[in-house]
Amino acid sequence: MCLFCKIVNKEIPANVILENDEFLAFHDINPKAPVHILVIPKVHIDSFNEVDGSMMQKMTEFIQDVSKEVHINKSGYRVITNIGDNGGQEIKHLHFHVLGGAKLKWEHFSDSDPQGHF
Ligand code: AMP
Numbered sequence: 001m002c003l004f005c006k007i008v009n010k011e012i013p014a015n016v017i018l019e020n021d022e023f024l025a026f027h028d029i030n031p032k033a034p035v036h037i038l039v040i041p042k043v044h045i046d047s048f049n050e051v052d053g054s055m056m057q058k059m060t061e062f063i064q065d066v067s068k069e070v071h072i073n074k075s076g077y078r079v080i081t082n083i084g085d086n087g088g089q090e091i092k093h094l095h096f097h098v099l100g101g102a103k104l105k106w107e108h109f110s111d112s113d114p115q116g117h118f
Contacts, residue, residue: 023039
């Protein structure tokens with residue numbers, strides 16, 4: 001069972017922000033911003049590559065609710081999902097990073113090689 005499935009099953013503790021029947025939001029253990037929340041589906045889906053549109057519709061509304069819950073909806077925030085090796089996905093259970101609480105920089109691409117991909 002993957003790490004995030006264990007969090008869903010309460011085998012591993014998490015600092016939960018918001019939860020419903022299908023989704024769970026909790027604080028990232030290694031925050032990259034003053035607010036750094038992970039949003040996951042409770043069912044195991046490997047990554048964004050495998051999720052369907054109907055789940056994404058509900059996930060979108062849940063993420064919007066999370067942003068209101070932690071009061072970053074007006075100040076602004078960033079939603080990221082990493083996919084596969086090049087995307088830097090470490091945990092193979094679909095998750096969205098919700099980052100906010102400060103003016104975020106846009107520096108994650110400084111180590112990429114724009115020539116190398118096409
Ligand atoms: P990614 O690199 O997109 O797969 O992101 C995985 C994220 O999970 C990282 O930001 C980690 O800090 C976070 N993480 C790993 N273990 C835990 C945990 N037990 N509770 C909360 N967040 C975690």
